[in-house]
Amino acid sequence: MAELALVTLASLLAGCVDAIVGGGGLILVPALFAAYPGAAPATLFGTNKGGAIWGTAFAAWRFLRRVELRWCTWLPACACALTGSAAGAWAVTQIDARPLRIALPLVLLALLAYTLARKELGRAHAPRHAPRQEALWAGAIALVIGFYDGLFGPGTGSFFVFLFVRLLGFDFLHASAAAKLMNTSTNAAALTLFAATGHVWWGVALLLAVANIAGSFLGTHLALSRGAGFVRTVFIAVVGLLIIKTGHDAWSLLG
Template sequence: MFELLTVALASLLAGFIDAVVGGGGLVLVPALFGVFPQAAPATLFGTNKGASIWGTAWATAQYARRVSLNWPALLPAAGIALLGSFAGAWTVTLVDPGFLRRALPLILLLVLAYTLARKDLGRQHAPRFNGRAETLVAGGIGLGVGFYDGFFGPGTGSFFVFLFVRLLGYDFLHASATAKLMNTATNAAAIALFAFKGHIWWHIAAVMAVTNVAGSLVGTRMALARGAGFVRGMFIVVVSGLILKTGWDAFFR
């Protein structure tokens, strides 16, 4: 019961972070590895996905009620992201993704530096494209980041948010809402693969899903109430945390 309570509380916090800006895995994955050190890594990753998809899907629904999204452009892009995630998961069975371990903290550091240097980045919602052009650009982001999510994974939500802000001209609130849609698709692809391989503890994932949705509810309401500036601030905090975590894993473990 103590182990279950620990991961349930971690899932609550992860749901909050994921709902605001993504990056909940920064909390939940280490918690699972700490509580269940003897478990197969694939099982812990699968259980994480089996719980977190519910909070992400809930956040998507909540954002959809309050944030205007271009659904005709973004739904096809989410489908492409799902296919990209499948392709990445298939590729990881052929190629070792270990080479990304050292590159990831450096890439995240560049993302953070660019965001801090551009004080106005993501504060105003001014989409650069419409119609088919928006679908193509969003689909390209979905394919690339979806592939990365299936292949390696850490920082997926942050990459989605940053690219939607930088390439599509979204503010951080709209980018975060769109990232939830994309993340739901990529998580669904991952869950299908993990479930097929028998790598999800459904009884634990079910409990974590409940608290993940609760955290998601709080995070979504706070993001909607406080707007793009709050989401930008959370983005900086989460990316900084990801840099420290991935840097430690890559260079010191």
């Protein structure tokens, strides 16, 4: 029971952070590994997806009630994200992801440095493309980052947010709303794969889902009430934590 209480609390906190800017896996996945050290990693990853997808979908729904996005852009992008994620999940069985794991902290560090240097980045919402061009850009981003999510995963939400801000001209609030749609699609692809292979504890996943939705409610409330500047601050904090986590993992691989 203590283990279940730990992962439920972690899911609540993860849902809150993930709803604002992504990165909830930084909290929930380590908690699952700490609570169930003897379980197969695939089962813990699958159970994480089984709980987290509901908080992400709930956050997307709440954002889209308040933040206007062009559906002609984002429905095709969702399909691209799902396709990319499925392709990445297949690719991970065919190629070695070690070089990517080693390079990731450097990529995240560059992303963080750029965001800090451009202090006005993502504070104003000024889409820079016509609908057709925006749809093409969004689809390309969704396909590439969706593939990365299926192949490896850490930082997926942060990459979505950064690219939507940098390439589409979104503020951090609109970028986070769009990222929730993309993450829901990529999580659905991953969850389908894990479920098909029997790697989901559905009883635990149900409790995680309830806690994740509760955390998502709090996170979306904070993001919507405090605006793009608040989301930008949380984004910087989450990317910083990702750099520490992925840097440690990369150092372990090199050691």
